[in-house]
Amino acid sequence: MKIMISSLALSLALCGGALAQDKFTVALDGTFAPHAMPTMDGGVEGFNVDLANTIGERLGAEMEIVATQFSGILPGLQAGTYDFVVAPTTITEERAANYLFSEGYLNTDFQFLVKADAPDVTDLNGFKGKVISVNKGSAYDSWARGLADEVGWTVESYGTATDAVQAVLSGRADATVAGNTVIAWAAQKTPGVKLSYLHSTGLVWGMPFRKGDEALRAKVEAVIECMKVDGTMAAMHKKWFGTDPAEGSAALTPRPGWGEPGFDGYVEDDHTPGCA
Known part of the structure; x- marks a missing residue:
């Protein structure tokens, strides 16, 4: 079934020129099991690999997933090596002052x-x-x-x-x-x-973007919100962690606005999270 993402997110992305992008280079720590870990054939698998691929599928874009050490990921984002980061990244005040974060998707x-x-x-x-x-x-x-x-x-x-x-x-x-x-x-x-x-x-994990990439952040976050609403995030939680996410947790509950409330870079608006 094709999932439709919120029209507001799409319009924001269009205004920012991100809609036409058909490939994203994203990064994660390939040794951070069960979020990302090596496979026998030289690839990488895990919760955040599934998350990145699902985002790509729903945006109709190719996802080039780069597995590297975490210590180099945020500097690589800042340098323009990556479009955004799909590694689990804790949202903190210090990081939010330097990077633009999506809403949290896991506690x-x-x-x-x-x-x-x-x-x-x-x-x-x-x-x-x-x-x-x-x-x-x-x-x-x-x-x-x-x-x-x-x-x-x-x-x-x-x-x-x-x-x-x-x-x-x-x-x-x-x-x-x-x-x-x-x-x-x-x-x-x-x-x-x-x-x-x-x-x-x-605290929660979110996806970091470069400051100024609000359109791309909204585009990706709309997919994350859809995954929470339609149960995809909960199914992935069960698959990789062996448990259902707790009621009211970030894996189930879309945040209002764009970004994580209470942190720098958060944008308040009245869009309704969903898949239509």
Whole structure:
């Protein structure tokens, strides 16, 4: 069935010259399972790969998905290498000041992963004096470093999320921290580790665009809203994370206006999210 995207988004895109574009180059971290991970044939698969391809299909555009290290993705967007970013990117005040974000499409909490025989931890203070591994350049990297003095842990950055998990297994780190979906996947697939403390953030993942690309942002966000309304986002959530999204979560609930309310770059208007 062909999905029709909101007429307002299309008119905004037309005014911005984005409607005629039939190919987009987008980026993600190809080692960030289950959002993106290598396949046996040299490709990449995962939640965000499906998300990017669905956006391309519904816009009638080819999606060139570039898998690279997360630390180089946002600089690459700023340099014009990518049209927008499909990697899970936490919307923060600092990032919203430099990039234009779509509305959130998934909630992201921070969860720790430890060795299977490690003691249970019930709050951040349980990691005092520990070494925490993180994916370099990620929101977890900056968050953990910002708490280093307060909690009393040491933060070590690694080029990929997989390397950060391996640091725990090898004993170079006591725990790693990342988004709850990624950590849950790692716990399922990696013998010898287990889930640890879950830190609720109230944050969401969105798609970054360059400042000034409001027309393209509206065009892509209209597809994201449609996917929430027609159940596509929920089906992908179940496929890759093994659970249904929580009622009222970002995977089910379109935001008003364009962008994520409360952050720089948000545009308030009265369009009705949907697929018609």
